[in-house]
Amino acid sequence: AQSVTQPDIHITVSEGASLELRCNYSYGATPYLFWYVQSPGQGLQLLLKYFSGDTLVQGIKGFEAEFKRSQSSFNLRKPSVHWSDAAEYFCAVGKTSYDKVIFGPGTSLSVIP
Amino acid sequence: GAVVSQHPSWVICKSGTSVKIECRSLDFQATTMFWYRQFPKQSLMLMATSNEGSKATYEQGVEKDKFLINHASLTLSTLTVTSAHPEDSSFYICSARDGLAGEAGELFFGEGSRLTVL
Numbered sequence: 001a002q003s004v005t006q007p008d009i010h011i012t013v014s015e016g017a018s019l020e021l022r023c024n025y026s027y028g029a030t031p032y033l034f035w036y037v038q039s040p041g042q043g044l045q046l047l048l049k050y051f052s053g054d055t056l057v058q059g060i061k062g063f064e065a066e067f068k069r070s071q072s073s074f075n076l077r078k079p080s081v082h083w084s085d086a087a088e089y090f091c092a093v094g095k096t097s098y099d100k101v102i103f104g105p106g107t108s109l110s111v112i113p
Numbered sequence: 114g115a116v117v118s119q120h121p122s123w124v125i126c127k128s129g130t131s132v133k134i135e136c137r138s139l140d141f142q143a144t145t146m147f148w149y150r151q152f153p154k155q156s157l158m159l160m161a162t163s164n165e166g167s168k169a170t171y172e173q174g175v176e177k178d179k180f181l182i183n184h185a186s187l188t189l190s191t192l193t194v195t196s197a198h199p200e201d202s203s204f205y206i207c208s209a210r211d212g213l214a215g216e217a218g219e220l221f222f223g224e225g226s227r228l229t230v231l
Contacts, residue, residue, distance in 0.1 A: 034220075043206070043222045044206070044208075045222075046219055046220070090156060090157070101147070101220060103156045103158075104156060105156045106156045108154075
């Protein structure tokens with residue numbers, strides 16, 4: 001069965017600092033991996049996704065993620081965090097791009113001015 | 114981009130009543146929609162996969178008689194919480210994918226429906 005873990009429940013960073021959110025998955029084959037962001041009062045927004053090819057994926061809002069098969073990880077990074085990045089971030093995995101998506105527990109990001 | 118709309122966005126009901134939540138894909142056809150439940154400060158838990166024209170597929174532990182799902186058309190799926198009780202209070206989110214977009218199709222999420230059962 002697919003599963004996703006996000007070891008960090010909550011992270012606080014200063015504005016302008018770099019950010020890395022960790023994600024580990026469990027799946028027998030090559031998974032389809034996603035990062036979503038959920039801001040208060042808003043719906044989920046897809047930041048980026050990985051299906052195949054280049055293991056470093058660029059997304060929206062300056063985010064990127066790197067797929068490391070050997071570590072079963074798909075960590076999200078951003079070189080310089082903005083106050084507007086404060087939100088809940090979810091890593092997710094699917095068997096295919098059109099199958100159900102299983103979400104990790106989420107990491108809450110706070111940004112200090 | 115594609116939009117998924119949920120209605121109502123917020124509903125309060127009395128214990129024992131039934132509540133229907135609609136999920137519509139506004140500018141694409143969705144052969145499959147997914148229903149999630151989210152408790153405060155927690156992740157999204159997949160409840161069921163809604164397939165147009167057929168029965169929904171429920172995840173383990175989800176009561177199919179409590180959470181009735183109907184996907185009558187390519188643009189509409191409904192979730193009915195039957196005989197709602199306070200423990201059913203939660204944030205319900207639907208998602209849908211453009212059936213014609215193939216592998217590149219993004220999964221779009223509705224903005225959610227908050228149910229409060231008194």
